[in-house]
Amino acid sequence: MLHGLDRAYERLTELAVAALNEREPERLWPLLAEAVTALCGGETLIYKLDDWSEDKGTLGMSPAAAAALGRLGDASLGVLRSGYPFAHHYAAGLGRAPVTARRLAGRAWPVSETAQVLADSLDLDQVLALPLPGTVAPITGCLVYRSGTDFTDDHVRIAERAQPLLAAVEQQRRLLEQWRRLSAAAGEPAESAADCALTPRELTVLLLLADALTADAIGRRLGISARTVHKHVENIYRKLGTRDRLGTVLHAQRLGLVPTPGQATPGQARPRKGPAAGKTRGQRLRPPGTVADRDEQ
Numbered sequence: 659m660l661h662g663l664d665r666a667y668e669r670l671t672e673l674a675v676a677a678l679n680e681r682e683p684e685r686l687w688p689l690l691a692e693a694v695t696a697l698c699g700g701e702t703l704i705y706k707l708d709d710w711s712e713d714k715g716t717l718g719m720s721p722a723a724a725a726a727l728g729r730l731g732d733a734s735l736g737v738l739r740s741g742y743p744f745a746h747h748y749a750a751g752l753g754r755a756p757v758t759a760r761r762l763a764g765r766a767w768p769v770s771e772t773a774q775v776l777a778d779s780l781d782l783d784q785v786l787a788l789p790l791p792g793t794v795a796p797i798t799g800c801l802v803y804r805s806g807t808d809f810t811d812d813h814v815r816i817a818e819r820a821q822p823l824l825a826a827v828e829q830q831r832r833l834l835e836q837w838r839r840l841s842a843a844a845g846e847p848a849e850s851a852a853d854c855a856l857t858p859r860e861l862t863v864l865l866l867l868a869d870a871l872t873a874d875a876i877g878r879r880l881g882i883s884a885r886t887v888h889k890h891v892e893n894i895y896r897k898l899g900t901r902d903r904l905g906t907v908l909h910a911q912r913l914g915l916v917p918t919p920g921q922a923t924p925g926q927a928r929p930r931k932g933p934a935a936g937k938t939r940g941q942r943l944r945p946p947g948t949v950a951d952r953d954e955q
Contacts, residue, residue: 666697666816670823677827678859683834686827687718691800694820695720698786699813700802707798707828715739723803726780734775741797742772744787749796756817759785760808776803784808788817790825799824826881833862840917854897854913861915863890868907868916 673693677686687705695703704719717739719727727735743763748754759767767773768783776782782803789799802809802817856864866876873884873891880887891903898913900906910916 663812663815667819669693669697670816670820674823674826677823678830679857681834681858683831683838686831686834690824690827691718691720694788694800694817694824695802697816697820698788698802699809700786700804701782702780703800703802705800707831708795723780730775730779734779737771737775740772741801742770743767744785744789744801745796748787748789754789754791754793754821756786756788756814756821758809758814759787781805786813786817788820788824790828791821792825822881829880830858830862833865834858837861837865837915840914854915856894856897856915860890860894860897863887864894864906864910865916867891867894867903868910 673690677689680686680689687707691703691705695701702720702723704717704723706715706717708716727738730738743759743766744757747757747762759773763770773783776785780803782805784804784806786802786804786809787797787799788802789797793799799821862880863876866879871879873887876887877884891906895901895906898906898909900909907916911918
């Protein structure tokens, strides 16, 4: 089985390379979902990347799972979306380690309402939770499903190894979507990026350079080392024909690759000066924790 684990880790590395060279953000999670499902010994997978409750939140899933879940009534969907038994476990601050429903709930799992709905709708009875590390919502990440015996220790180890990759790709997806909004607003950045031969990873590093982040901060944001960040920066300098950070950012702004000073990044509100329109000084502005704030978590 050791050889099997080594091969699985190699596959994760190959998957990381493929994902970080993908230019279309909407393709990233479907690419991950197919591979992670197989590596973790599952048959299908559902992922969620935003706040998720019994009645709202965006889900991604395989076509087979989507068709089956589309036939469920609201009550059954609510049961599945409640995330039993994982939601309470992760919300209690017990870490973000992958765990199976059987191990977490014990004998209560097979007789639970969630297990019954899964069996009736998808003919599945085992679930492995693979949350994104560092997230705030109880379950942000993947739920991998299979039928028959529970997931093995090796499957859980592979899931643990996959967590940093999933987190890095999710951060990449968010930055690429941010850049796409900028492209749509400016009209030409996509062509400029292609002309400069910037890779998707280099584009995301460039966006963070424009935010005045240090190499260490960029590395923490993207889940890579500062040394790797410096290599990306060197490639950006070479491709843009620049020699330093300031010159690079200014040139990228002229090309429309990054926002110019005072330009709000698409999807973000411009900072207000003084009280909001229509509000008195005694009224509170929108507090932290709104949708806009959570999107940056």
